[in-house]
Amino acid sequence: MLKRSLRRGALVGGVLVFIALIGAPAAFAREPVVRGVVTLSQLLLAIGALLAGSGAAPATRTRSTGAVVAAGAIAGAVCMLLLALLALLVSAVDLRQVLVNATPQLVDELTLGRGVVTGSTVLVVLGTVLGALGGWSTRLPAAISRSAVLAGAAVVVVGVLRDKGLAIAEAVALGVAVWAVAYGRSRWGSALATRYQRVQRRNSTMVSIVVWIAGLFILLGLPSILGTYGTSVLDLVGLYVLMGLGLNIVVGYAGLLDLGYVAFFTIGAYVTGLLTSPAASTQLGLSFWIAWPLAMVAAAGAGALLGIPVLRMRGDYLAIVTLGFGEIIRILVLSDTFKSVLGGAQGIIEIPGPSIGSFTMMRPQHFYYLILIGVMIVVFVSRRISDSRVGRAWMAIREDEDVAEATGVNLVKYKLLAFAMGASFSGIGGAIFASWVHSVFPNSFTLLVSINILSLVIVGGIGSIPGVILGAFFLVGLPEVLRSFADFRMITFGALLVAMMIARPEGLWPAKSRRRELHLEVAE
């Protein structure tokens, strides 16, 4: 028991020391979560102590509460002792030659600004208290502690997003509100759900109409709530949802791993640029509404074309070839050969926004509605097609290509169809993107875009439509929101991704079948 506490405390302490040495506390110190009370860096230490404490508690319930609290206290103390030692070391020896972040500022932050000796003592005492609290929390019913974690997370997220942090009253109100909702949901959620289902069953059309209208109003009203910056983030998320749903058809439904998916986005954007921009070599200056479907068709055609050489390839080989295809398109667009047509590195500029009558879409708020329509169409098509003969054929190919073929599925036809259909969604995205940013440059279409789209599909839940939407918010929206973390944005984001894939390998909102599959594996 003691060993476990020591080990857990040392582990968390070690992680915190590492985080301290990459300079996070100094940076997070500028980020108040609750104004005048606690900064993000202090919170980070506190969370560490809590985790150490709760982790030190043995899983069995045989120990008394006192023993668990003691174990937590020891772990918390050990954890903070390591940080105190770090503070002592840094203040005694100048390590900055080796460790650039071992600054007096770090010491200040670790010792809570109270000087090395007092500060270290305070730190260890606080660690002991928080560790004990963490240990004690494992004895609470799961519903209470889980809701508390959620409430804490909500306070931290909102506090960080607010420029100057929350006021104490706000923080308490928010925490209590979230805790109450979460607790209520875990206590009475299933009862409410059954009642809702009963109501829904009795007059299903009425209920679904009400739900739909309410959802629609929220969606339509979002730009005015979020403002210009928020809406432009939302636009970006929407574009990624479009592309994610397209890739979801290829990867999620048909099981064909495509790493060059950005190619179709590129094609959609360039076709739109060529057709609509008066500055393009073609000088066509057509309307966006004509260019949009053509961009979609061009992307679909390219998708089918790519499909032909890779028909017989599977898994890794397919991934490599598609990866190459994505790069080829970008390099072609960038090349001198096509410079006269596609503009090379200068790309195509002066792409007009879509116009209806005399009104031309310019602001993110306008594009929001265009993207929303696109997303709704794509969601509708995805849903319909997944529950059809075509969708079943794709899933059969995903599950076992040979058996699917022997059962009568024409692999050539359905693979090409998946590539074309997935590409066409991306073409829609590309068309909107081009008219949104009023220009296209080869640099916008890097491999990273493909990787991002694939990641959001996987993080969200492969094959799942709500999963892809959630994944886009998580992968595209979150980095934007995390901008205030500056240098630590990507490391924070990366850590979150890793944590998520460990905690929920099936994705945020997995497709039904995958959820069932993972459940089975657990049961076996």
Added chain:
Amino acid sequence: MSAAANGHPVCLSARRVTKRFGGLVAVDSVSIDIPERTVASVIGPNGAGKTTFFNCITGLYAPEDGDILFQGRSLVGYRPDSIAAMGIARTYQNIRLFSAMTALENVLVGQHAHLRSGVFGAIFRPSSTVLEEERAQQEAREMLAFVGLPGRGDLLATSIPYGGQRRLEIARALASRPKLLLLDEPTAGMNPQETDDLMHLIERLRDELALTVLLIEHDMRVVMGVSDQVSVLHYGTKISEGTPKEVQNDPRVVEAYLGTGGSHGHA
């Protein structure tokens, strides 16, 4: 079409089919005629080329030599999906269901070849598609009931017990409305009771659905119990053929299985 022993026309006719893998001749000039509405078995020790022979029929492999006629029409050169559409369906030695799909969806995939709706139908759902889908689901449910899995449609394929999964594979094969059904060791791993039920099912396939069944089987009780005709493969060549009784008493067969004389119930 020539008429065979039981008076029915020939359903499948393999003529000197040869399949090589490098230097190994997996199937060596095998000729087998199977009349319609017969249960024909192919038996032989492990590695005799039975499954390879199946794969040649279903188009997974192209035979180097010889011809395979199905209802008088050559199958050689056709893709597996075309062959499936012509009316040949199969099951697999190691169960190969679409594991992330439900039992019903598995059977619906089996119906793929004779359903018509495409992308347009999927998106806009005209009444023809809706009707087709309803009928397909109805038929799939009947198919599940026929193989002894009534009401199991919504279960995930892999959550059905082992014996049921073998039956589900048969239901999926039946869904393509085949005339010839190839069963690759359908009773492997089954207990005696399940085996008896499956033998009964095979007879119903022949008698009620008027199917021709080609069976690879190791369990001699099944082979002798349900077969109208048995062919024995050994190192890729056919060494014996006839009624179960004839084959059982053929000294070459006994030798192939045991090396020397003796009797062995379960090879």
